Each structure stands twice: as structure tokens, then as C-alpha cells.
Amino acid sequence: MKFIFFLFVNLLVHLPFLNYPPCGTHVWRQCNTLAMSRNFATEDMNILQPRIDRRNETDGITGSHFPLYEWLLALISKVFGFSEMLARVYSLLIFSFVMLAMYLVLLQLKIKPFAAVCSALLLLSVPQMYYDSINAMPDILALCFSLFALHFFLSYFLRAHAGFLFPAILFAVLGGLIKFQFLIIPASSIAYIHFNRKQLFYAFVSIIFIVLPIFCWYSYAIQLTQVHNLKEFGLWIQPITWLQKWQTLWNNLISDLPELLLGWPLFVFLIVFISLNIKSFNRSRDQVFLWLWLLGFIVFYCVAIERMMHHSYYFMAIIPACMIVCARCIQNQKQFKTILVSLVLLNFMWSFARIIPSRWAENKMNVPSTFLDKNLRQELTSAIPEGASCVVGPDVSGCIYFYFTNTKGFSFERPDELLQMKVDGQYFEVMRHYGVKYLICNQGERMRPVLEKLDKIRLKNTIGDFQIWELL
Numbered sequence: 001m002k003f004i005f006f007l008f009v010n011l012l013v014h015l016p017f018l019n020y021p022p023c024g025t026h027v028w029r030q031c032n033t034l035a036m037s038r039n040f041a042t043e044d045m046n047i048l049q050p051r052i053d054r055r056n057e058t059d060g061i062t063g064s065h066f067p068l069y070e071w072l073l074a075l076i077s078k079v080f081g082f083s084e085m086l087a088r089v090y091s092l093l094i095f096s097f098v099m100l101a102m103y104l105v106l107l108q109l110k111i112k113p114f115a116a117v118c119s120a121l122l123l124l125s126v127p128q129m130y131y132d133s134i135n136a137m138p139d140i141l142a143l144c145f146s147l148f149a150l151h152f153f154l155s156y157f158l159r160a161h162a163g164f165l166f167p168a169i170l171f172a173v174l175g176g177l178i179k180f181q182f183l184i185i186p187a188s189s190i191a192y193i194h195f196n197r198k199q200l201f202y203a204f205v206s207i208i209f210i211v212l213p214i215f216c217w218y219s220y221a222i223q224l225t226q227v228h229n230l231k232e233f234g235l236w237i238q239p240i241t242w243l244q245k246w247q248t249l250w251n252n253l254i255s256d257l258p259e260l261l262l263g264w265p266l267f268v269f270l271i272v273f274i275s276l277n278i279k280s281f282n283r284s285r286d287q288v289f290l291w292l293w294l295l296g297f298i299v300f301y302c303v304a305i306e307r308m309m310h311h312s313y314y315f316m317a318i319i320p321a322c323m324i325v326c327a328r329c330i331q332n333q334k335q336f337k338t339i340l341v342s343l344v345l346l347n348f349m350w351s352f353a354r355i356i357p358s359r360w361a362e363n364k365m366n367v368p369s370t371f372l373d374k375n376l377r378q379e380l381t382s383a384i385p386e387g388a389s390c391v392v393g394p395d396v397s398g399c400i401y402f403y404f405t406n407t408k409g410f411s412f413e414r415p416d417e418l419l420q421m422k423v424d425g426q427y428f429e430v431m432r433h434y435g436v437k438y439l440i441c442n443q444g445e446r447m448r449p450v451l452e453k454l455d456k457i458r459l460k461n462t463i464g465d466f467q468i469w470e471l472l
Contacts, residue, residue: 002117006099010092010124013348014134017360018088021404022136024359026313027366028397032232033070033136035403038082040067040074047071048220052232053402054411057434062230063221066177069094069138088134095133095140099124101147102320106327108154109286115331118340119323125347127354128260132313139316142182145175147320149186153206157192157199165202169209176214181304181317183210184296191289232399240306248309259354261315262322265346270322273329286328293321368442370464371404380440380463381406388437391428393417394446401440409436415443415450428454432471439469 022030032052039051039060050067051060073090080086099120106116123129132140152168155161168186176183193199222235240248258267297318307314326343330336358364362372370376384390384407392401393412402408410431412418418428439457441447442465451457451469460470 002103003096003100005117006103006120006124007093007096009121010096010099010133013124013130013352014088014092017134018092019085020088020360020365021084021367021372023365023367023372024131024135025366026135026137026311028399029313030136031397031403032399033138034073034084034087035399036064036067037070037073037077037087037136038406040071041077041082045071045074052230052399053408054232054398055230055408056228056410058228058230060228060230060408061224062228062232063224063226063235064233065138065179065221066174066217067138068174068178069136069141072141073136087136091132091134091136091140094144095124095129098133098140098144098147101144101151102323104151105147105154105320106324108151108158109324109328111324111327112331112336114337115327115340118344119327121344122266122326122340122347123320123323125263125344125351126261126266126319127263127351128312128315129319130348130351131355131359132316137313138178139182139313142175142178143185143316143320145171145178146182146185146317149175150189153186153189154192156202157189157194160194160199162202165206169206172206172210173213176210177217179317180214180218181297181300181314183214184293184300184317185320186210187296188289188293191285191292234307237304238306244309245305248305252308252315256312256315260312261319263347263350263354265343265350266322266326269343270326270329274325276329290321290324293318297321367400367404368465370442370466373464376464377404380404380466380468383461383463383468384438384440389435390438390440391418391431391436392440394441394443405440407438407440410434415441415447418450419453432456437471439471440466441469442466 022034035053036050039053040047043051047067049061050064050070052062053060073087076090077086102123103116103120106119107113111119124133149168149171152164152171156164156168172183172186175186190203193203218235225231225233225235258264262270300317301308304314330339333339365372370380384405388407389409390405390407391410391412392405392407394414395401395411396413398411398413402411412427418426420427438460444465444467447467456472457469458472459467461468
């Protein structure tokens, strides 16, 4: 019954946006995810060979996180047909399970049922979670598995029943395969271990069974990336300057934390109530548990700080800990039910105000208007023969235009790239050599000087802001 309730609330607050195409902040990540899923469904369901659209002269196989989110969506698409609404409902279902897992974890930690329900809803009310809970983001599936892994590890450590270990290890492996930073969540449960020979042995065995497959997958993924040099997914960290690091830290603390990662109502509440109710954490194991969680995320943050400036969804691994702190601070207050309900409502109101105008308004979707018009988009995709290799752009993301035109091939970021000299001749001639049949582009005024210098092409069609050129 709790899951149905969480699903209903999740559906209610997202209902107007379920038919939206991928859009808003991180639209490139959503397009990459959906494109990979579509490629599984239409080309090959081998989960060990994820394919992207910007494949250049290759078959598009490249290394990535473990693509379970994409593969399951492809499986569902084979039954119901691929649609963007289906993808959003799929994510909505996953996040409803996230809320259920959050609720179960809170019960394990002796949080009162009403406070646990409200804290699970509070997780949904966080702006970043409210936004990504219906987006095509593998992170929400990793979060779901990791919270269930935490629930089962807590069940084992607190009840000493070995039957909980198998689901705990399984969910931890799946969460870590999808995004390894989510291992922070189940790993923090070690705070509740009883230091006897049996539990220490099982904990050691669990670590091996969890880490080994994750290490093997990411080693394989890096090798797979190197085969075709298709670096679509950042499986490595780029170095940045100390100034950039400080700017990232400052932006995350001053802007992201209160606005996106918590929401101003929850942020203010935590600051006030932690200072007033610090004694709520007088149980040493609870303190160790939360400090381990925080310490694990700090280590990850320091290692991956290059990603933290523009990838706010990387913080998903720490946000549930804030819900635990919130529930612990408030549940012993005399009017805790009233306070919690008010906090949930206020945080939802902040999320609506913060997310809807800035990410789902038509002028904030970060997608060309032609793609947002269903008729023009259908006309555009119908004008290109299925399976034809194309060059698309100018598209800095290298995936948005491919996804919306349902094409594959080469992409370019700037018009002048089509004229740049390469070892084998002009950049455009290299594409022609590898079987490119069509050039799909917008930004006509910027493209015209380049198009005038290209020979053996002719204008095939103009649809909305886009032109389709045929290579002769």
C-alpha cells in the first residue's frame, strides 16, 4: 500500500510533464540514455555491447556505465513500443521504488512510520529529485538499488539473519555497476556491524562479491571505449586547476545546495533543527553511520570534483542521508506531524517554482523548436531513409540532434569544422568516404558560408529550422 501511495503522489506532481520530450538541463544526458535504449531495441539486445548514435565510422559500440536502465527500457519498448511518455513513466515507477526503499530504511533506523512516510515524500520534493525522477537518468535506478541494498544490509547487521545478505549484495552490485559512487550508501551500513567472527567474515565476503564484478565491468568498459575511441561517457576524470576547484566548491555550497540539492525550506529547516536538536544523534552507531556516509561522499567529491560544477545529479548519493537527519531531528517534537507536513508542502512549492519555469518552460527546454513540434519532427525523420548514415550539427552535445532525428553517423560542433583539413583530406570528405548520405543542419545563416564551399551536395528539403542536404 505504501508503494501505491508513493506512486500516486509521484504521478500527481508530474502529470502535466509526462508527455514532454527530453528537455531542460542535462538534456544531452537524457538523449544519450534514450538513444542507447532505442539502439538496444532496434539493433541488438546484447547488454554487453551498448551503442551510441555518434558512431563516426564504427558500429557505435562503446564503454559506459552498466546499461541496465537502458536495457530494461528497451525490453519494455519491445512490448509496448518506444515512446518518450513510456520512458518518463518508467522513470517515475523507478523513483516510486526509491521512495519505498527510503521509507524502509527509515523504519530500520527506528524512525516513526509517519515521519518515515513524510521523509520519503520529502526526498521527492527536493528540486533535483523532482526534476530527475521522470527523466531518462540511470542514476535513479542506481539510487533505487543502493537504498534497497542498505535496507537489507541493515536487516542483516541488526537482526543477524544471513538470509538478508544475498539481496543486499545483489542490489549493491547492481547499484554500483550502474554508477559506482552509489556504493557509498550500502557501505555506510558497516557502522551497525557486530564485531564477532561471523559478521566480520560475511562482511569481508560481501565486499569481495560486490567490488569484483564492478571492477571487472568498468575495466571492460574502458577497454571497449578504447577500441573505437568513442568517448561518449566520461569513465575517467579530467584534471582542473585549483581555481576551478574552488569555484566549483563555492558554487555547490552557495547555490546548488540550498536551491537544488535540498530546497530552501528544507535547507533552512536542517540548519535550525540540527543546531537545536543535536542530542537526537546521541546514539553512537547512528552518528558513525551518517559520518561514514558523509565521509564516503567527500572522498568521491574530491576525486570527481571536475564533474561537480555541471553535473548536479552526481549529488544523489548523499541526499537520502539528509532525509535521515531531518527525520531524526523532528520526530521527537510535540507537533512533529504538523511540522513535517508543512515542510513537505513548502519544499514541493519551492521545487515547482525552481524547476518548472527554468527547465520545462518552452523557451528553457534547450532543444530546437523544430524538435518540439511533433508534426515537424515526424516530417524531418520521415524525410531521411531509415539506416542512412548522416552528419548532423552544429551540435556541441553530439547526441541531441541524432536522437531527435533518429539518425546515426558523424556530428560537428561548428560549421567551419566541415572545412577543416585532416590527414585524409577535408573533414567532410572523410565522412563521405565512410558512407555519409545526408547532411542535416540548422542555423542557416551560420551554415551558408560553409555550404557554399562544399561541392557535390544538393538541398533535398527544408523542414522548420532544419535543412537536409544530400551528398552526390
